[in-house]
Amino acid sequence: MKKIEAIIREEKLDAVRKALEKNGHFGMTISEVSGRGRQKGIPLQWRVGEYQVDFLPKLKLEMVIADKDVPDAVRLITENARSGEIGDGKIFIMPVEEIIRVRTGETGDNAV
Amino acid sequence: MAINSGDTAWILISSALVMLMTPGVALFYGGMVRRKNILSTMMMSFAILGMVGLLWVLYGYSLSFGADNGGVIGGLDFLGLRGVGQEPSAVYATTVPHLAYMIFQAMFAIITVALITGAVVERIKFSALLIFSALWLTFVYAPVAHWVWGSGGWLSRLGALDFAGGTVVHICAGMSALALSLVLGPRKGFGNGSAMEPNNIPIVALGAGLLWFGWFGFNAGSALTAGGLASSAFVATNTSAAAAAFTWMFLSWLYRRPTLLGTATGAVAGLVAITPAAGFVPPLAGIPIGIGAAVVCYYCMILRTKWRVDESLDVWAVHGMGGTWGALATGLFASAAVNSAGADGLFFGNALLLGKQLIGIVTVWAFAFGVSWVIAKVIDMLFGLRVSPAEETVGLDISQHGERAYGSLLR
Numbered sequence: 001m002k003k004i005e006a007i008i009r010e011e012k013l014d015a016v017r018k019a020l021e022k023n024g025h026f027g028m029t030i031s032e033v034s035g036r037g038r039q040k041g042i043p044l045q046w047r048v049g050e051y052q053v054d055f056l057p058k059l060k061l062e063m064v065i066a067d068k069d070v071p072d073a074v075r076l077i078t079e080n081a082r083s084g085e086i087g088d089g090k091i092f093i094m095p096v097e098e099i100i101r102v103r104t105g106e107t108g109d110n111a112v
Numbered sequence: 113m114a115i116n117s118g119d120t121a122w123i124l125i126s127s128a129l130v131m132l133m134t135p136g137v138a139l140f141y142g143g144m145v146r147r148k149n150i151l152s153t154m155m156m157s158f159a160i161l162g163m164v165g166l167l168w169v170l171y172g173y174s175l176s177f178g179a180d181n182g183g184v185i186g187g188l189d190f191l192g193l194r195g196v197g198q199e200p201s202a203v204y205a206t207t208v209p210h211l212a213y214m215i216f217q218a219m220f221a222i223i224t225v226a227l228i229t230g231a232v233v234e235r236i237k238f239s240a241l242l243i244f245s246a247l248w249l250t251f252v253y254a255p256v257a258h259w260v261w262g263s264g265g266w267l268s269r270l271g272a273l274d275f276a277g278g279t280v281v282h283i284c285a286g287m288s289a290l291a292l293s294l295v296l297g298p299r300k301g302f303g304n305g306s307a308m309e310p311n312n313i314p315i316v317a318l319g320a321g322l323l324w325f326g327w328f329g330f331n332a333g334s335a336l337t338a339g340g341l342a343s344s345a346f347v348a349t350n351t352s353a354a355a356a357a358f359t360w361m362f363l364s365w366l367y368r369r370p371t372l373l374g375t376a377t378g379a380v381a382g383l384v385a386i387t388p389a390a391g392f393v394p395p396l397a398g399i400p401i402g403i404g405a406a407v408v409c410y411y412c413m414i415l416r417t418k419w420r421v422d423e424s425l426d427v428w429a430v431h432g433m434g435g436t437w438g439a440l441a442t443g444l445f446a447s448a449a450v451n452s453a454g455a456d457g458l459f460f461g462n463a464l465l466l467g468k469q470l471i472g473i474v475t476v477w478a479f480a481f482g483v484s485w486v487i488a489k490v491i492d493m494l495f496g497l498r499v500s501p502a503e504e505t506v507g508l509d510i511s512q513h514g515e516r517a518y519g520s521l522l523r
Contacts, residue, residue: 044309045364045367045368045369045371045373045374046310046373047364047371047373047374047377047413047426048364048367048374048410048413048414048417049367049414049417050368051307051308051309052307053307053309054307
């Protein structure tokens with residue numbers, strides 16, 4: 001089992017969710033996060049001129065899936081979250097030791 | 113003279129309209145600060161509604177409008193509203209009860225003090241602000257109001273025109289704000305790239321809307337009668353606000369995008385500039401006055417930023433310089449045909465008025481700046497003007513008032 005943690009653009013969520021859902025990846029958790037990459041924030045306008053916002057609003061998508069599903073999920077996220085501009089985000093993949101479904105107590109791949 | 117019920121109704125409604133402008137200022141400023149300081153910013157305006165509302169009926173009105181002493185200050189004859197009753201005054205607004213005129217003036221005093229607070233948000237000690245406000249009302253506002261509007265005041269005898277407070281309210285507040293912010297010093301992190309992000313621009317827009325609405329009482333109410341002159345001032349006011357909002361929108365569009373914050377600020381700048389002129393100029397003079405206001409205030413903000421002075425919410429640029437442009441524009445566009453109590457300006461063949469306006473502007477600049485600077489210095493030496501660095505970092509909402517604006521889901 002792997003955990004996929006993807007930082008994506010807010011406006012790409014709908015496309016990513018629909019694509020994942022179409023291929024049977026239903027479960028996910030979304031949080032609103034602030035972050036920065038090489039572009040180091042953006043300027044926003046004040047009454048005159050502008051000021052620098054150091055962290056940009058992004059979404060963090062987290063999902064835990066079976067090892068065999070990882071390449072498919074990663075491809076779908078990459079394809080649908082991409083704009084080609086700087087700031088498209090990143091995907092992190094990490095091993096998961098155990099999953100337990102709270103309602104039934106099922107574990108492992110059965111609980112994915 | 114007998115009481116006129118139409119005039120009385122209009123002055124009472126106008127007083128209520130001007131009262132609503134101070135909560136408008138609270139929202140307008142409150143939305144522009146960081147989220148840890150919104151309550152403290154709004155609290156300044158509400159505390160001033162309380163404090164100045166009391167001081168005005170106790171002695172403020174008397175100092176401004178009591179029997180003249182050498183053209184400089186009113187006497188103590190109206191102390192505690194003695195002799196201010198249901199009958200009209202012999203000299204001020206002679207068709208409405210003296211009490212109605214007094215409370216109309218009270219609302220002007222309150223909002224003028226509240227305007228200054230924009231300069232010092234996010235770092236001034238609340239108790240120091242209260243002391244400053246009380247002293248400022250006494251030693252700056254009351255004399256200047258007497259000079260311009262008091263019977264026998266030297267600027268009114270000179271013939272300088274100020275219909276609704278371009279000098280008394282806006283130049284006074286703007287120059288004093290600059291002085292107070294210079295003594296107080298900048299916010300921590302000001303000018304070194306630290307983002308001072310406005311926490312809620314919709315609240316700023318709501319505040320600007322309330323200001324625009326209340327300003328009809330401010331300017332059209334200053335006709336002190338419910339008739340043609342009030343209507344003329346009303347139209348001039350709206351025209352100037354519209355012209356300035358639209359102009360500022362294009363200025364920010366030229367820069368990058370048309371912003372709501374800029375458009376709302378532009379409306380306020382236009383309202384400021386038409387204030388001294390509203391009842392002396394033809395209504396369509398609101399167009400050049402409004403356009404001029406947006407341009408003047410926009411570039412004064414850029415100038416203030418270049419000076420690296422943390423006059424945080426640009427009271428000097430919008431009210432001080434917008435008011436100055438309005439007072440000059442009154443000297444250009446005034447027409448005796450609009451208001452027989454006024455005069456002709458430069459464009460109607462009378463250059464003399466412009467000179468009188470200049471005397472009023474320069475005197476009030478110097479007086480308001482100088483006295484405010486001294487008051488601020490004295491308070492700073494005796495009690496300290498600033499909160500501690502730790503209190504400033506935490507935010508004034510928690511450190512000065514023990515409350516926060518937005519509850520959390522988790523706690």
